[in-house]
Structure formats: C-alpha cells, structure tokens
C-alpha cells in the first residue's frame with residue numbers, strides 16, 4: 001500500500017497559505033493543504049453574526065489575552081482570516097518596512113523590493129476603492145468631521161468584485177463569510193484556482209505538530225476523532241500567528257527556537273459610538289468606506305476608520321447596563337461608529353500551558369494606551385463637530401490583526417524563520433503567514449501576508465520555477481494554466 | 484587484503500595480546516567507552532544515516548546499550564575471567580585444582596544491519612577483554628565505515644587486536660575458510676545454517692544468534708494502557724527490525740477486543756520519520772528488500788482474510804507506517820516467517836496451556852514476555868516456554884541488563900552473548916591440576932595387582948557408603964593403597 005508523499009504540505013488556508021498554495025500548484029508541485037476549519041459554499045455561510053462567530057472562528061469567536069484586556073479574533077474556516085475579515089488591502093509604507101529591515105537585518109523589506117510581490121498578488125485580485133456613491137450616513141459623518149477638523153482622509157481599498165451597493169445590497173455579512181463570493185477571500189480566489197491546478201485540501205483537519213526529518217516532514221493531527229499523519233518533502237505552516245506558533249511549540253521546538261512566540265502584536269482597536277438625532281443608518285451600503293490618511297496620525301501611531309456591525313456585535317460592544325444599553329440598542333439606526341486602531345509597540349508573548357493550551361500574554365502598554373487616547377480624543381472631536389448627542393465608548397479592546405511570534409530574520413536569538421522562509425535549522429519546515437512580522441506595521445496586514453507568500457513561493461521554488469512577477473487577470477489565468 | 488592476511492595478522496595480534504594483562508585491556512575498553520560517550524551525537528548521525536533509525540532508537544539501543552554493556556564488562560570481567568580454584572577430591576589429597584579462562588585466539592564476528600554498533604561492540608569487547616584478536620565482518624548494508632577504527636585509533640592494544648573486513652557474504656566465506664578459532668554470527672537462520680555447514684568440516688565452533696518470532700502473552704488481569712504501550716514498543720522499536728521484536732501478541736480472550744481497540748488508538752499516534760531530532764517514534768527500514776518482505780507478508784495476510792489497521796509505505800521512502808493485524812490464521816506468512824518490520828499480529832487465546840502450546844510450536848525460541856498480575860502464573864508460564872529469555876510484565880527487557888545472557892533455542896540459534904556466559908564464550912577453559920615434587924608413586928599407577936584391585940574396591944565402597952564406618956573404611960583402604968603403591972610388582 002502506497003501512502004502519498006507530497007512535495008508540500010501547507011497547514012492553514014488563509015492569506016499566507018492560500019496564495020502560496022496557488023503558486024506552488026501552478027509550478028506543478030503536488031500540494032496538500034490541511035485546514036482546521038470547514039469548507040463552505042458561499043450561499044451556506046451562516047446568516048447571523050452569532051453562528052458565524054461560532055462556526056467560522058476559533059474558540060467560538062473571541063480568545064481573550066491572559067489579562068483579558070484584549071479580545072482576539074481569528075478565522076477557522078477554509079480561507080482562514082480572509083473569510084471573516086473586511087478585506088481591506090493596503091500596501092505597507094517605508095515607515096513599516098524600514099522598521100522590519102532594521103529588526104530583521106533583511107534589506108529586502110522595502111517598498112521597492114516588495115513592489116513586485118504586491119503587484120503580483122494584486123493582479124490576481126479584484127480591488128476596488130469604495131466610491132463616495134457607496135457611502136452611508138456613518139461615512140458622511142466621518143468625512144464631515146475630518147474635513148471640518150482639517151485631517152486628511154482616503155477611501156478604503158477593498159478586495160471585492162460584486163458587492164452591488166449601488167444596486168441596494170447592504171447584506172453587511174462581510175465578517176461572516178461573503179454569501180456573494182464578492183469579497184476576495186482566498187476561498188473565493190486563490191484556493192479554487194489552486195484546486196483546479198491539482199491542490200488537494202483536507203478540511204476539518206487540526207494539526208498538532210510536525211516532526212522534521214532528513215528527507216521530509218511528518219505532519220500529525222486529527223480529523224474528527226481520528227488521528228492522522230501526512231508526509232511531505234517540505235511543510236509550510238500558514239496556520240496564522242497563533243496557529244503556527246502553537247504548532248511549533250507543541251512540537252517541542254521551543255528550546256531550539258528562543259524567539260518562538262515572542263514579538264506578538266495585534267493592533268488593538270477601540271470603537272466609539274455616537275448617537276445622532278437623525279438616523280445614520282450606518283448598517284447600509286458599505287459599512288466601511290474611509291480611513292485616515294494623515295501623516296500626523298501615522299507618526300503618532302494610530303489610524304481611524306469608520307466602521308459598523310450587526311446588532312449582536314453592537315450589543316457586545318455598546319457600553320452600559322440594563323436601560324442605558326437598551327436605549328442605545330433601540331437607537332441602533334441613529335448610531336455612528338469610528339474605530340481607532342493602534343500600532344502597538346509593546347511586544348506580547350505566546351506560550352503553551354502544561355496541558356498544551358495556548359496562552360496569549362499581551363497587555364496594553366503605556367505607549368499603546370497613549371496612542372489610543374490620542375485617537376479617541378480625535379474621534380470625540382469628530383462627533384462633537386458633527387453634532388452627536390451622546391458618545392459611547394466600547395468597554396473592551398479587540399485585536400484582529402494577529403502578527404508575529406515567528407519573526408523572520410537573520411539570527412536565531414531574535415527570529416524564528418530565516419530569509420528563505422525556513423525555520424532556523426530546519427530546512428524543510430517553513431512558515432508563511434502573519435507570524436513572520438517582525439513588528440506591528442500599523443497597516444492592514446493581509447495584503448502584505450499575501451505578498452510575502454508570493455515571495456516565499458519564489459524562495460521555495462528557486463529561480464527556475466519562480467512565479468511570474470505579475471500574472472494576468474484572474475479567471476483567464478487559471479483557465480490558461482489548467483488547459 | 485585477502486582473508487588469509489586478516490587471519491595471519493589476527494594470529495600475530497593474538498600472540499601479542501598474551502603479553503597484555505586483563506587490567507590493561509579493560510583500561511582501553513574504559514577509554515573506548517569514554518570516546519563513544521563523547522562522540523555520541525556524531526555516532527548517532529552516522530548510525531541514522533546508514534540504518535534509517537529514528538534518533539532515539541539510535542541513541543538508546545545503539546549507544547546507551549553499548550555503553551551499558553561496556554560498563555558492566557569492566558566491572559564483571561576481572562571476576563569472570565580470573566583463574567578459578569576448584570576443590571580437589573579427597574582421593575587426590577595434597578594436590579590443587581585450577582581453571583584458567585584463556586583466550587581462544589582469533590574470533591570472527593559477523594554482524595547484521597539492524598544494530599550495527601551494539602551487536603558489534605557487545606561481541607568485540609568481551610572477545611578482546613578475554614585476550615582474543617577480532618575480525619569484524621559488518622553487514623554490507625550498514626558498514627559504519629571508519630567508525631570503529633576511529634574510536635580505537637589511539638588505543639594500542641585494541642587497534643592492533645581489531646580488524647574490520649568490509650564486504651558481503653563472499654568476504655565472510657573466505658574468512659571462515661581461513662580458520663578463525665571461533666565464529667560469532669548474528670543474522671538470519673538461512674545464513675546461520677550455511678555458516679554452520681561451512682564451519683563443520685573445519686571444526687570451528689560457532690555461536691549463532693538467529694531470528695525469532697517472539698511472542699507476548701497477555702492475561703486478562705493486566706493494566707490495559709501500559710500493556711498496550713509495551714506491546715507497541717516491543718513490536719515497533721527499530722521499526723520492528725529486532726530479532727526479539729514482538730511478532731505475535733496473544734491476548735486472553737476476555738481482554739482481546741479492548742486491547743485491540745487500545746492498540747489501534749495508540750498506534751495511530753506513532754510518528755514515522757527519519758533523520759529526526761529525537762521526536763519521531765519509528766524510523767525508516769534499513770533496506771528496500773526488507774520493506775518488500777514486510778509488504779508482501781501484509782498483502783498475503785490481507786488476501787487470506789486478515790484485518791489490517793494502519794500499514795503502508797510512504798512513496799519514495801523506506802518509511803513504513805506500523806500495522807496491527809487481526810483475524811490472523813496460521814496459514815499466513817506472517818505467522819510462519821520472521822517479519823522483521825513494524826507489524827503486530829494480535830491473536831486471542833482461551834487458556835494458559837493453549838497459549839504455551841502456540842508459542843512453543845512456532846519453531847523459533849528467542850525470547851518472549853508474559854504479562855499478568857499473578858506473578859506465580861507468570862513464572863509458571865515463563866518456565867514452560869521454550870525460549871532463551873523471558874521478560875515478565877515488560878518487553879525486550881532482558882536485553883536491558885548486560886549481566887543477563889542472550890541467545891536462543893531451536894531455530895533461534897545457540898550459544899550466548901552478554902553476561903558472564905557470553906564473556907566465557909570468548910574463552911576456552913583450561914583445567915589445571917597441581918601436584919608437588921616428591922618421590923611417592925600414585926596408587927593408580929602401575930603395577931596393577933590383585934591386592935591393589937581389592938583395595939580399590941574397598942576404597943570405592945568407602946566412598947559411596949554413608950556414615951563414620953564408611954569413612955573409616957575409605958581411610959584405611961586409602962592408606963593401605965598408598966603404601967602398597969610404593970612397592971614394586973613382586974618378582975619371583
């Protein structure tokens with residue numbers, strides 16, 4: 001009986017895993033993807049926030065940091081975080097990349113060097129900047145406030161293809177799996193194309209660890225109750241920041257990798273609501289449209305975006321007890337909402353409990369608190385100048401951009417993954433996801449995770465089979481290659 | 484170099500060793516032990532590269548096992564090899580009796596590929612300690628070229644006493660024809676027979692450590708989790724390529740189902756890989772032909788109706804996933820031949836006598852294990868088994884103690900290595916009786932006379948009789964004989 005030995009096993013199907021799988025499959029490699037979450041047809045994604053959290057995310061929705069100051073979220077479904085994220089896709093600037101270069105010792109972290117990787121992934125995605133025609137009342141308040149206060153703003157750029165806001169669609173289901181397959185999750189883009197090229201995917205497969213060997217890597221875990229084991233010449237961990245660090249720690253590699261689990265960041269976010277006399281209808285149309293584009297904010301380490309959420313999340317985030325809460329909920333249509341996202345600089349740490357449970361040590365440091373305060377002050381200013389009747393600050397911070405833990409760099413004492421995307425000392429084991437980040441960029445991470453995956457594909461395949469710098473537009477491309 | 488050269492050199496070395504003391508030889512073995520310890524990671528790497536073993540197997544059985552043995556040898560050898568005084572019977576009063584344990588001269592050691600370091604060292608070391616020159620012919624599949632040479636390089640006695648002849652069966656045959664004083668062979672029964680046949684006309688003694696089909700007998704009063712874990716380790720350590728691997732697990736019927744379920748679950752968690760860092764459970768098979776044998780046996784079993792849980796070869800590698808086989812029948816190859824791979828057949832038995840009969844009928848008889856809370860029962864069964872070693876409530880553990888002898892019964896071979904017996908096996912005992920210089924003639928010397936004959940009769944009755952009277956009769960006959968012996972035959 002022959003058991004398969006793949007060229008590559010990729011654990012995790014999110015921003016990093018999805019893009020990498022596509023490029024490896026396109027180079028003719030035999031690739032197996034293992035994903036803990038389930039596969040969904042777009043129309044079957046849960047249609048309410050509670051079910052979506054429970055079924056598409058880890059730990060039923062939120063995982064608290066050890067001190068419970070931050071609620072972290074991450075996707076657990078085919079497509080990973082890209083299925084439950086807002087898919088705002090931004091390139092990093094030199095402020096972020098210079099810091100990476102300094103920390104990692106890799107000069108390939110620069111806008112110029114990253115340019116062609118961004119070009120390549122963007123070419124395979126449908127990207128749209130949210131036009132003013134798609135604004136709702138919340139966006140207008142945001143724009144009005146920014147303009148009155150003299151701050152610079154910019155439209156958000158999003159991976160989407162057919163949201164049809166102009167046609168009246170306001171499903172607002174982006175964070176629970178896009179039923180229209182408009183949002184450019186890997187489940188809607190890279191993965192189906194990779195499957196056409198021969199990628200095999202096993203979903204519902206929870207990986208516990210890896211054993212690195214001289215001729216291949218054994219990857220072990222569970223599908224339901226069944227214990228499984230797979231073999232490949234190389235294994236790529238793309239299980240996300242928490243996932244990949246956990247797999248490495250659980251494999252007993254903590255001693256060999258002193259930097260493992262260190263340097264964890266999450267862009268803590270705080271939302272602030274305001275009540276207006278007139279209906280705002282923040283749930284209509286594009287529930288996010290605008291971001292701050294002000295160099296002063298960037299320098300101060302925060303950014304602002306307009307945002308909104310369905311009633312369940314609103315109920316969770318609105319402050320106050322009993323009546324006060326009830327009143328705000330009743331005025332759901334009158335609520336505006338802006339978030340401040342902080343570029344955090346105080347590194348957190350990931351560890352495993354004796355029982356193998358992931359522990360997330362991450363608290364808000366003084367710099368993050370200061371940055372949040374500055375942002376919150378501006379939000380209040382915006383609400384003030386736009387005539388809000390009441391301002392309500394969400395009690396908890398949330399972390400959606402989970403980064404670091406397996407930093408890329410030159411040295412084993414300060415990083416986990418080498419410039420070739422291999423774990424130090426383990427040439428057949430790779431990490432390609434948000435855990436590579438040496439620090440928090442203060443910018444939406446997923447496009448850069450994808451760009452790194454493209455770069456990783458080049459590194460793994462070597463010069464000859466490197467993916468094209470820029471591939472042509474999507475469906476045609478896939479069709480051509482598989483023909 | 485030809486076989487004759489090897490032997491000539493060995494004979495010269497053996498002559499040279501006669502000048503050395505046991506103490507000097509043991510001192511070199513102690514240094515060898517240190518060297519192995521210092522270089523253990525290197526050695527593990529080389530062993531892993533040639534055998535495919537996972538790192539823990541390489542470290543624990545090859546290196547730790549060898550170090551353990553050397554440690555024991557250093558402590559035990561002085562007593563085991565010391566000249567022995569033995570009592571001298573009353574009839575030989577006034578004389579002293581001794582046994583000297585002397586070197587054989589040249590020992591040819593032919594080793595297999597499954598434990599290339601351990602098996603070689605546990606034969607070389609006692610042979611050398613006893614004062615022999617050694618020629619090692621390692622398996623061509625795992626020669627570990629240069630390793631032993633480098634380990635003994637600056638040990639003058641050992642480096643002159645040890646030669647390594649690399650090659651295959653032809654090399655071995657030529658070496659045997661060059662007439663070493665002893666052959667120690669570890670390997671398959673087929674090769675063992677051929678060696679014995681070649682050695683017979685040359686009258687070279689041969690120790691044979693051959694294969695097994697070792698059984699594990701489990702009664703229904705055991706701790707299920709521990710016993711299952713023991714069975715899996717016993718069956719799969721070194722990827723099942725041990726002569727004492729558990730190759731048939733007999734479980735008392737009331738426990739059978741639960742045990743199979745537990746085994747299956749524990750088996751699924753075993754990680755297969757090679758070139759690991761200590762974190763793989765089961766390494767690769769050493770040779771392609773052994774993979775083929777294992778796969779063929781499984782295929783045969785499947786065709787004959789066996790249920791197989793697990794198994795399979797990872798494409799392009801020598802990694803076999805372990806297999807649990809149930810619904811086993813005696814007509815299956817895996818119940819008739821040694822498997823030497825990660826395969827565990829599980830059978831049910833109803834009573835003690837039946838289980839013993841099944842085990843003793845296998846033809847092989849290397850080792851076995853018996854598992855029961857009832858130690859009387861376990862000991863009873865252990866005595867009834869026709870094997871060379873039994874572990875009770877443990878598996879393959881007799882090998883864990885270098886003081887215990889190792890060797891088989893029947894098709895599993897003869898002769899013992901390790902332990903005092905193994906060390907003595909590298910010697911021939913020389914019987915020595917010492918009398919003083921004096922003028923007296925012995926009673927049993929000539930001349931034979933009727934009187935002497937009568938007195939010998941009395942002496943014998945005295946010797947075999949009981950009580951004081953008998954003793955007196957013996958003494959009187961003895962004295963009379965002695966004085967009679969001094970007289971010449973009467974000349975007419």
Ligand SMILES: Cc1cc2nc3c(=O)[nH]c(=O)nc-3n(C[C@H](O)[C@H](O)[C@H](O)COP(=O)(O)OP(=O)(O)OC[C@H]3O[C@@H](n4cnc5c(N)ncnc54)[C@H](O)[C@@H]3O)c2cc1C
Nearest residue numbers: 012014016036080081085086087088207240243433434446
């Ligand atoms: C609500 C929300 C909104 C967001 N909005 C944006 C945004 O607008 N723009 C942006 O850039 N980023 C956004 N993010 C963040 C972004 O989604 C993530 O940074 C990105 O998806 C991370 O990519 P990744 O490849 O590192 O891991 P993920 O995308 O998290 O993928 C990891 C995958 O691995 C799987 N996995 C983990 N452990 C195992 C295991 N042991 N065995 C098998 N599989 C495993 C997971 O189930 C998951 O599918 C948002 C995140 C959230 C939660």
